[in-house]
Amino acid sequence: MSARGTLKQKVGRFLVALPPYGWLVVFFLLPFLIVLKISLSELQAAIPPYKAIFAWAEDGILQLRLNFGNYSYLFSDELYALAYLNSLKVAAISTALTLLIGYPMAYTIARSPARYRNPLLMLVVLPFWTSLLIRVYSWMGILKNEGLLNSFLMWLGIIDSPIQIMETNTAVYIGIVYSYLPYMILPLYATLEKMDLTLLEAAADLGCPPFKAFLKITLPLSMPGVIAGTLLVFIPAVGEFVIPDLLGGPDTLMIGKVIWAEFFDNRDWPVASAVAVAILILLVVPIMLYQRNESRAEAK
Amino acid sequence: MNASLSGRAASLYTMLALGYAFLYLPIVLLVIYSFNASRLVTVWGGFSTHWYAELLHDDKVLDAAWLSLKVAVVTATGATVLGTLASVLLVRFKRYPGSTLFAGMVAAPLVMPEIITGLAMLLMFVAMEQTIGWPAGRSMTTIVIAHITFCLSFVTVVVRSRLAQMDMSLEEAAMDLGARPLKVFLVITLPLIAPALMAGWLLAFTLSVDDLVISSFVTGPSATTLPIVIFSKVRLGVSPEINALASVFVAFVGCAIALGGTLSRKQD
Amino acid sequence: MGKKWAVFGFMAAALALSAPLAGQAAEEKVLNVYNWSDYIAPDTIEKFTKATGIKVNYDVYDSNETLFAKLQAGQSGYDLVFPSATPFLAQGIKAGIFKTLDRSKITRWSSLDPTMLKAMEIADPGNSHGVPYMVAATGIGYNIDKIKKILGADAKPDSWSLIFDPAVVAKLKECGVSLLDTPTEVFPAALIYAGKKGDSIDKADINAAADQVLKIRPFIKYFHSSKYINDLANGDTCVAHGYVGDLVQARTRANEANKGVHIAIYIPKEGAVLNIDAAAVPADAPHPENAQAFIDFLLQPDIIAAVTNNVGFANAVMPAKALVKKDLQTDPAIYPPADMQAKEFELPLVTPDYERLRTRAWTKVKTGL
Numbered sequence: 001m002s003a004r005g006t007l008k009q010k011v012g013r014f015l016v017a018l019p020p021y022g023w024l025v026v027f028f029l030l031p032f033l034i035v036l037k038i039s040l041s042e043l044q045a046a047i048p049p050y051k052a053i054f055a056w057a058e059d060g061i062l063q064l065r066l067n068f069g070n071y072s073y074l075f076s077d078e079l080y081a082l083a084y085l086n087s088l089k090v091a092a093i094s095t096a097l098t099l100l101i102g103y104p105m106a107y108t109i110a111r112s113p114a115r116y117r118n119p120l121l122m123l124v125v126l127p128f129w130t131s132l133l134i135r136v137y138s139w140m141g142i143l144k145n146e147g148l149l150n151s152f153l154m155w156l157g158i159i160d161s162p163i164q165i166m167e168t169n170t171a172v173y174i175g176i177v178y179s180y181l182p183y184m185i186l187p188l189y190a191t192l193e194k195m196d197l198t199l200l201e202a203a204a205d206l207g208c209p210p211f212k213a214f215l216k217i218t219l220p221l222s223m224p225g226v227i228a229g230t231l232l233v234f235i236p237a238v239g240e241f242v243i244p245d246l247l248g249g250p251d252t253l254m255i256g257k258v259i260w261a262e263f264f265d266n267r268d269w270p271v272a273s274a275v276a277v278a279i280l281i282l283l284v285v286p287i288m289l290y291q292r293n294e295s296r297a298e299a300k
Numbered sequence: 301m302n303a304s305l306s307g308r309a310a311s312l313y314t315m316l317a318l319g320y321a322f323l324y325l326p327i328v329l330l331v332i333y334s335f336n337a338s339r340l341v342t343v344w345g346g347f348s349t350h351w352y353a354e355l356l357h358d359d360k361v362l363d364a365a366w367l368s369l370k371v372a373v374v375t376a377t378g379a380t381v382l383g384t385l386a387s388v389l390l391v392r393f394k395r396y397p398g399s400t401l402f403a404g405m406v407a408a409p410l411v412m413p414e415i416i417t418g419l420a421m422l423l424m425f426v427a428m429e430q431t432i433g434w435p436a437g438r439s440m441t442t443i444v445i446a447h448i449t450f451c452l453s454f455v456t457v458v459v460r461s462r463l464a465q466m467d468m469s470l471e472e473a474a475m476d477l478g479a480r481p482l483k484v485f486l487v488i489t490l491p492l493i494a495p496a497l498m499a500g501w502l503l504a505f506t507l508s509v510d511d512l513v514i515s516s517f518v519t520g521p522s523a524t525t526l527p528i529v530i531f532s533k534v535r536l537g538v539s540p541e542i543n544a545l546a547s548v549f550v551a552f553v554g555c556a557i558a559l560g561g562t563l564s565r566k567q568d
Numbered sequence: 569m570g571k572k573w574a575v576f577g578f579m580a581a582a583l584a585l586s587a588p589l590a591g592q593a594a595e596e597k598v599l600n601v602y603n604w605s606d607y608i609a610p611d612t613i614e615k616f617t618k619a620t621g622i623k624v625n626y627d628v629y630d631s632n633e634t635l636f637a638k639l640q641a642g643q644s645g646y647d648l649v650f651p652s653a654t655p656f657l658a659q660g661i662k663a664g665i666f667k668t669l670d671r672s673k674i675t676r677w678s679s680l681d682p683t684m685l686k687a688m689e690i691a692d693p694g695n696s697h698g699v700p701y702m703v704a705a706t707g708i709g710y711n712i713d714k715i716k717k718i719l720g721a722d723a724k725p726d727s728w729s730l731i732f733d734p735a736v737v738a739k740l741k742e743c744g745v746s747l748l749d750t751p752t753e754v755f756p757a758a759l760i761y762a763g764k765k766g767d768s769i770d771k772a773d774i775n776a777a778a779d780q781v782l783k784i785r786p787f788i789k790y791f792h793s794s795k796y797i798n799d800l801a802n803g804d805t806c807v808a809h810g811y812v813g814d815l816v817q818a819r820t821r822a823n824e825a826n827k828g829v830h831i832a833i834y835i836p837k838e839g840a841v842l843n844i845d846a847a848a849v850p851a852d853a854p855h856p857e858n859a860q861a862f863i864d865f866l867l868q869p870d871i872i873a874a875v876t877n878n879v880g881f882a883n884a885v886m887p888a889k890a891l892v893k894k895d896l897q898t899d900p901a902i903y904p905p906a907d908m909q910a911k912e913f914e915l916p917l918v919t920p921d922y923e924r925l926r927t928r929a930w931t932k933v934k935t936g937l
Contacts, residue, residue, distance in 0.1 A: 012481060013393060020386035020452070021398075024405040027449045031420030032408065034427075043920055045663040047642045048423065079928070079937050101319060108316040119557050121502065123320065126553055127327050128506045130546035131530045138326030138333075144804060148329070167790050181323065186503050187458045190496035191465065224461035231410070232457055239413040242512065250791050250934035258931075259413050264633035265750075265927050267640070267659075268920070269419070276416035283411040288404040338825040345825045360626070422641050429643060437645045516634060520645045521600035521625045532605045532628040 032280075039273035040066045050269050070274035080258060080275060084282075087255040090169065090244075091237035094176035098184045098233050099226065101177065106188035106225075107218075110195070121189060125182050136175060136246050143171050143247070167249035175243040180236070184229040191225025192218075235283065255279065327550060334543035351544040361529055361545060368509055368526040371440060375447040376505040382448065383455030383500055384493075388485075390456070391463045409453040418517030421446045425518065438520025446518045447508045454507060455500035462496035463489075597622045599858040602638075602646040604845070605630055606817075607702065609874035616865050622858050630794070632656045639665050639850055647853040648862055650701055653844040654915040655752075657698050658691035660848070666697045667849040673860040674699065676867035676885075683909070684884040688844055690914050698846030699863050702813065702881035705842050705912050706753050707835040707901055709796075709815035711806040713828070714743050718806075728761040728836040731809055734783050741787040744805030749791040751930035752915055753841055754781060757809070760838045767916045771925060778929040791934060797821075803829045811843060812901045816880030833901040839911035844884075 041050040042065075053065050074080045109120045127135065142148040145162040153159045165171050195218065203213040219226075241256035248254075255275070263272035334352070338345030355361065386406055393399070409417060425435055425442050435441050466489070474484045490497070512527040519528055530542050597620075605628040613624045629635050632652050638644045639660065651657045660666050671677055677699075684700045692698045708730055715723055718739050729736055737745060747754055755777035756766035762780050764773060789805060796808035801821040808815065815833045822829040847866065849859045866872055872883045873891035882902050889897060896902050904912070918926070931937065 009481075013396075016385055017389050017393070017396075020382045020389060020406075021402055023382055023449070023452070024386075024402070027421070027424075027445055028405050028409060031417070031424045032412075034423050035416055035420045045659060047640055047663060047665060049640050049663065077928070079931060082937055101322070104312065104315040105319040108312045111312075118498070119560065120316075121499070122553075122557050124323065125502050125506055126550065126557070127323050129509050129553065130327065130330070130549060131527055131542065132510050132512065133527070133530050134330055134542055134546055135326045138329045141329060141333075142326065146804060178322070178326075181319075182506055183454070183503065186499040187461060190458055190462045190499040193495045194462075194492070221465075224465050228457045228461040232454060235410045239411075241414075246795075250788075251936065253935045253937065256413055256415075259415055261927060261931065263415055263419075264631070264637065266920070266923055267633075267636065268924070269640075273416060276413050279413065280408060280411050284404050284408050287407040288400050292400045292403070339821050345827070419637070419641070422638075426641055426643050437643070517637070517641075521602070521627060522645070524627055529628070532630045 035273045036277055038269050039070055039271075039277045040068065041270055042067050042069075043268055043270055048269070049267060067270070070270045071278070073271060074274055074278055080255070080278075083253045083255045083258045084238075084279070086253045087238045087240075090172060090176070090252075090254060091234050091240075094173050094180070094237050095184075095230055095234040097173060097177045098180055099230065102181055102184035102229065103188060103226075105181075106185045107192055109185075110189050110192035117193070121186075124185050128179075128182055132179060132242065135178070136243065139171075139175060139178065139247065140166065143174065166247065169248065169252055171247040172244050172252055175247045176237050176240060179243060180233045183232040183236075187228035187232060188222065188225040191222050191228070195221055238283075239279070327546075330543045331547045331550065334540050334547045336540045336543075339539060351540040352548075354541050355544045355548070358541065361526070361541070364524050364526045364529040365545060365549075367440065367443075367523060371443050371447060371525065372505045372508040374444050375451055375508040376501045378444070378448045379451035379455045379504040380459075380497055380501045382452050383504075384459050384497060386452065386456045387460040387463050390460055406453055406456050409450040410457075414450075414513035417450060418446070418514040421449070421514070422517040437522065438518055439523045442518045442520075443515060443523060443525065446514050447511060450511075450514060451504035451507050455504050458500045458503060459493060459496045462493045466492055595855045595857050597858070598625065599623070599648065599855055599862055600625045600627070600646045600853075601648045601862070602627050602629060602635060602644075603648075603650045604628065607650070607845075607875075607879055609871075609878045612866070612871060612875065615871065616862060619865065620858075620861060622861070624862075636660070643852055644850060645854065646850060647855045647859040648847060648849060650845050650847055651698075653688050653691040653698065653700075653846050655691070655917060657688075657846050657848060658917050661692060661697050665851060667851045667853065667856060668696050669699070669849065669863075670860060673857070674864045674867070676864055679867060679869070679885050679887055681884045681886050684844065687842060687914050688846065690917065692846070698848045699867070700844050700884035701847045701866065702845045702875070702879065703842070703884055704812040704881045705835045705840045705901070705904065706748070706757070706810070707812045707815065707833060707840055709800055709808045709810055709818060709831050709833045711743075711800065711803065712830045712832050714803075714806040715740075718743060726834055726837050728757055728838055730807060730836075732758060732761040732780065732784055734787070737784045737787040740807055741789075743807070744789040744799070745787060745807045746789055746796045746799065746805050747781075747791050747809045748811075749793045751777075751926050751933075754791075754809070755926065755930075756841050756913075756915070757836075760836075760840075766839055766841065767913045769916050769918055769922065771922060774922075774926050774929050778933050781933050785933060800831060801825065801829060803827065813879055813881035816896070816899075816902065820880070833899075835901050835904055835908060835912070837908075837911075839913065842912040842914050844914070845881075 037053055038050050041053050043049060044051045051065070105124070109117055109124070112120060140147075143165045144150075145164065145166070149165070150159075150162040154162070165174075199217050200213055203217060204210070208216075239256045239259075240254065241260055244252045244254045244257060259272050259275050262268050262275060333344075335347050335349060336345055336351075337348035390403060390406065421442075425438070429435060429437070470488055470492070471484050474488055475481070479487075510527060511525075512531055515525045516528055516531070519525060533539060533542070599622050601624055603626065607628075613626055616622065617624060627646070635649055635651060636656055638646075639649065640663070651660060657666070680700065684703060685695050688695060688698065688700055708725070710725060710730070715725065719725075719736070731737060731745060731747065755774065758777040758780035759768060759773060760766040762776060764776065794814070796805060796810050797814050797818045798821070799805040800808045800815070801818045808818070810818075812833060812835065815831070819831040819833060822831050847863050849856050853859055866875075867885055869885055869888040869891055872885045873888040876883050876888070876896065877893045880896065880902065889903065900908065
């Protein structure tokens, strides 16, 4: 019985693992290897615009030509490091703001009467089914000097002349927070929805003030959701291009724009690929190590 | 007992309302400007509904919108299924050959800049077409494959956190009672993580419907999505016709939500 | 050993599968066009389909770079594309991306303006791969009333000094000045203003141009290659460095909106960059015959004149000029007089090293890094 049970188990597990694993190997790993290959090759004028790294020499030996020059180029110019650091900064601030705004919203939806939850959730997501571009253009109309916000503030008498918001980092923060809010709210909601309310009731019965109960009970229990939401906002925000391009100014330096410039303006696929591989290694390897640690710890 | 919200209900609901106001302010504006008489979207030129009329005749935009919807539904469903399976792998299966690689592969599409992901997938599709003849050119298939791949990572993050905090004792009890793992998963686990699956599906749908950069690489003559059409028109500024399309969409889904809400009310 | 045969067999099978495609004699009646957005008249496609029975799939892009990335990856599926002559058509020809055109299929070749053809030869030697479609110089558009208020009632700007003279631009800062977001346009303009040759390929001149732009950098509102169209029309900015055809669009929109914004456009007297967008056929196009038929169709005077009327860019078909709307025909920014034409120049071809230096200098100008 045990041998068959284990085999059945193993087959079952294999079948569960196959779809996601297989999919990612074919549709992510292979393309990534292509990117890696490009990052190690040289620029040339042809289709596609990089040289092959494998070549047959006359004596039948397969030659491998790896060009690490693209990577050393990244280190030689401070632009890439600075752009990356600035992107991290902008992404971090935007993520913090998104969390501040998203948490109360997710919390309220998760704790509202059951029949309202799905509609409320869908209302959160609905604006994002209109195109990003028209929403950003609407924001441009709101934030510009003659726009809604400044006109409103001047009408209220709070300010005398328009505040320059467009083409600054502030506009980029607003844009990113606005665009990434669902990515924070949805994971938070998923975690908060099934929170055990009896814990809070017990705390209330024991005389614990609501805010303290929130800090000591709700917040720690919702941590997985907070982490999930933070990851889903921060990581893509680092590489964001469209929003800084439309709302930011010339000194909003982000790595997404740098890659865009390398890829489109210089048409240098090898360097653009090298930048991407470098970013990937910097962000993914810690995640992989974390997962390895986690599973090791749990296996004990 | 709804001790949860009674005391602080007012302030919480106010925050929620403010949040919705923030989310919907640009939407309200874009609906207003869809009735703009002139071509501009930030300066009012008078009331007119001719953009809606133009929209009805603009096959290009309508075809692209329809394709985007179809792609988004297929993508969301595919990504949710694969993401759930991936979460099971990551949370329940722990260590097995290649587990670290898998963790990396699941996280990587989140990190990779979209230009590079798009380019890499395009080059792979071209290489595949040249060696095995499939996929033939850029089509709905290539778009769906590309979208599922990057949405999968997002869904996995959402479902995984919920799965990780789930109480294992229920599953263990069921298995002790003799239920097979598949049945346990379908009858016990899935319902418990259902809100995460719903959240993941909505997230993937949103990502797919709005994706621009990756789509611009994997679309082609016979298949183009709405964001591409809009972005390519942006050179001369967004036309109110696009606002009209967005308004129609918002109105349609808004009504569906309201209808769904009223129907479930009646059921109570 | 067995593996080798398996691979061989696999390749043979793949070849066999693709053979029917190679043997196709007549093309199916389909044409896949990839063009700039808003770069054709509303009825051009309809008329073509009526005349030839060929169904047209018309996709649009917003930048040369997007087009080029798709072409560089290969097998884009498009039959007819419209790259800018320099540097994209030029680089594409070098990379083998474009097909040599069959002149016998393009019967109206002789109606093309020889000056335009000659200008294009720098990118396309022998005019063998591209046909000029739309032509425009890069110039300056400004808000007439606001400029008069700031610079004086008798101000009649006609020079690059409006955007490159620090004394002048400083006054315009509040009002809003925008530059194009590409060094390929801004640097030559800066060089001309500084008295050097606009089409210089001397690496030292990159820094000279960058320094010139840095002098006025503090007074520039933003760099963008298309936002200025709406901003100028709305009255949000008052001076824009832009492509003449797009500036014409801004002017039209401002007039339609009727909000009191009046725009004037000029090509600076010192000289300007000439942009020719060319119709070209990718080497791996599935329907090259249909593509050439469409090119020939476009060269009909009434057809191309309708495009010019719609888009605001001049065309290169000589008999078409008479059919263009009067106000566009007589606009010196769109159809410049011969002496102005002589001062216009195409962008020179450069090496990847030069481009890298140029892009880096540009990033420095914009961000200070």
